[in-house]
Amino acid sequence: xxxxxxxxxxxxxxxxxxxxxxxxxxxxxxxxxxxxxxxxxxxxxxxxxxxxxxxxxxxxxxxxxxxxxxxxxxxxxxxxxxx
Amino acid sequence: xxxxxxxxxxxxxxxxxxxxxxxxxxxxxxxxxxxxxxxxxxxxxxxxxxxxxxxxxxxxxxxxxxxxxxxxxxxxxxxxxxxxxxxxxxxxxxxxxxxxxxxxxxxxxxxxxxxxxxxxxxxxxxxxxxxxxxxxxxxxxxxxxxxxxxxxxxxxxxxxxxxxxxxxxxxxxxxxxxxxxxxxxxxxxxxxxxxxxxxxxxxxxxxxxxxxxxxxxxxxxxxxxxxxxxxxxxxxxxxxxxxxxxxxxxxxxxxxxxxx
Ligand SMILES: NC(=O)c1ccc[n+]([C@@H]2O[C@H](COP(=O)([O-])OP(=O)(O)OC[C@H]3O[C@@H](n4cnc5c(N)ncnc54)[C@H](OP(=O)(O)O)[C@@H]3O)[C@@H](O)[C@H]2O)c1
Numbered sequence: 001x002x003x004x005x006x007x008x009x010x011x012x013x014x015x016x017x018x019x020x021x022x023x024x025x026x027x028x029x030x031x032x033x034x035x036x037x038x039x040x041x042x043x044x045x046x047x048x049x050x051x052x053x054x055x056x057x058x059x060x061x062x063x064x065x066x067x068x069x070x071x072x073x074x075x076x077x078x079x080x081x082x083x
Numbered sequence: 084x085x086x087x088x089x090x091x092x093x094x095x096x097x098x099x100x101x102x103x104x105x106x107x108x109x110x111x112x113x114x115x116x117x118x119x120x121x122x123x124x125x126x127x128x129x130x131x132x133x134x135x136x137x138x139x140x141x142x143x144x145x146x147x148x149x150x151x152x153x154x155x156x157x158x159x160x161x162x163x164x165x166x167x168x169x170x171x172x173x174x175x176x177x178x179x180x181x182x183x184x185x186x187x188x189x190x191x192x193x194x195x196x197x198x199x200x201x202x203x204x205x206x207x208x209x210x211x212x213x214x215x216x217x218x219x220x221x222x223x224x225x226x227x228x229x230x231x232x233x234x235x236x237x238x239x240x241x242x243x244x245x246x247x248x249x250x251x252x253x254x255x256x257x258x259x260x261x262x263x264x265x266x267x268x269x270x271x272x273x274x275x276x277x278x279x280x281x282x283x284x285x286x287x288x289x290x291x292x293x294x295x296x297x298x299x300x301x302x303x304x305x306x307x308x309x310x311x312x313x314x315x316x317x318x319x320x321x322x323x324x325x326x327x328x329x330x331x332x333x334x335x336x337x338x339x340x341x342x343x
Contacts, residue, residue: 044224044269051225056170059221 001079006053007072013048017041028069046071053079098150099321100124100176102169104159104215105185107132109284110234112139113310114184114317115152119143121318124150126172128157128185151176159185159211160203169218180230180321181219183212183255188285193246201247208251212258216273220266228270232320233259234313235277235332242342249342252277256332263330272329276316279336281308297343304337 011026018036026035032042050056055078065071101118105111106127112135115127120143129136136154143152153175157168172178187207189200216231223229238245239252255275262273280286280298286307290298299305312335319325320333334340 040265040269043221044227047221047225048227050221056173056221058166059217 001053001076001083003072003076006049006076006079007068009052010045010049010068010072010075013045013052017045017048026068028067028072030068031066032068049075050078055079055082098122098124099179101126101180101182101321102172102176102178102219103127103182103184104157104211105129106154107136107139108185109287110278110281110310110313111184111284113283114182114314115139116143117310117314118318118321119149119152120146122148122150123318123321124152124176126153126155126176126178128155128159128168130156130158130185159214160206162214165211165214166218169215169222173222177226178219178222179228180232181215182232182234182317182321183215184234185211186234186285188245188248188289190244190289192244196247204247205251205254208248209254209258212255216258216262220271223266223271224269228326229272230321230325231259231262231271231273232317233273233275235259235275237277237279237334237336237340237342239277240341245342259332260330267329270326272326274320274328274330275332276313276320277332277334277336278313279308279334279339281310281313283310294343298339302337302339306337308335308337 007026014020014026014035015022015024018041020035053075055075057074057078061074065074101123103111103115103125106115107129115125118125140152140154143149153172155168155171158164187204189204212233219229233255235255236252238249239256242249259273259275279302280290298307316333316335320328
């Protein structure tokens with residue numbers, strides 16, 4: 001699982017939950033709020049991505065995540081740790 | 084946002100995966116038995132009753148057609164213990180519904196109650212339920228479906244000699260109603276099954292003779308509840324047939340919704 005694969009799954013879940021256009025591009029430096037997400041959307045997207053990746057990142061490890069790029073890094077590390 | 088999908092029912096019927104807390108206790112063991120015999124897979128927790136939990140799992144393993152049983156140690160006063168038990172359950176089973184049955188009670192006059200006793204009851208019954216729900220929300224949100232069923236008590240309306248227990252069970256009703264509102268839009272439901280006086284468990288061990296007599300005199304059905312009364316309601320709430328039941332307190336009291 002490459003970092004780009006993780007980003008793509010995150011993109012798909014975000015488009016799905018926020019009902020965004022299919023060609024939406026997700027930028028590392030942006031936050032979910034920049035795409036119109038509210039707090040419950042964010043938890044739903046992140047838990048959906050974790051389910052699809054079959055990883056579980058402890059809640060506490062997500063406290064310091066502020067950008068999409070940071071989130072992709074955390075999820076990608078969790079995938080790497082599992083492999 | 085896309086519509087929330089209904090829970091998948093297998094061709095054999097609604098075989099679900101359930102997580103039952105306090106599953107080796109008086110009423111919990113009956114629930115585990117009924118669920119596994121109905122073909123559901125069950126991860127259940129115990130705190131001190133390790134040998135009863137193992138014996139229950141071994142019994143059910145020998146029943147033809149019974150679902151899988153997975154006993155797990157969990158103390159719901161301890162966040163790490165909760166997180167570990169639930170993670171272990173989720174590596175084995177894609178849990179569809181959580182039955183929050185574990186509970187504790189301490190009797191005594193409020194005027195004489197020590198802080199430690201109050202805190203222990205509230206930590207177990209209310210904060211413990213919160214810890215379990217919080218962990219499972221990440222799982223349920225990921226699959227966009229799931230059911231919480233809290234075992235409550237008629238004591239939630241107040242009960243002499245049981246202030247901490249009553250307050251904790253009233254709190255559970257608030258917790259469940261909040262879950263129902265906050266996560267209903269994501270396909271997650273939360274309901275309370277509120278019990279009157281039941282045979283078994285703390286109903287047998289902690290109820291005084293006078294409470295039992297009061298119950299048998301005033302309950303319109305002139306009886307205490309049986310394990311089967313709980314199992315049929317809880318299994319209905321866990322089934323795909325109950326996904327529109329949300330935020331309710333369902334009373335299993337034989338019609339006496341009041342404790343002295
Ligand atoms: N029986 C009744 O008449 C009645 C009436 C109204 C409501 N209820 C409710 O029904 C539920 C089941 O009670 P019961 O009658 O079956 O009583 P019980 O036999 O005393 O069972 C209580 C269960 O809770 C578990 N437990 C206690 N503290 C725990 C903790 N800190 N962490 C995790 N698990 C813990 C116990 O596990 P271990 O045994 O492994 O330690 C046991 O399995 C409770 O929520 C109770 O409030 C019962």
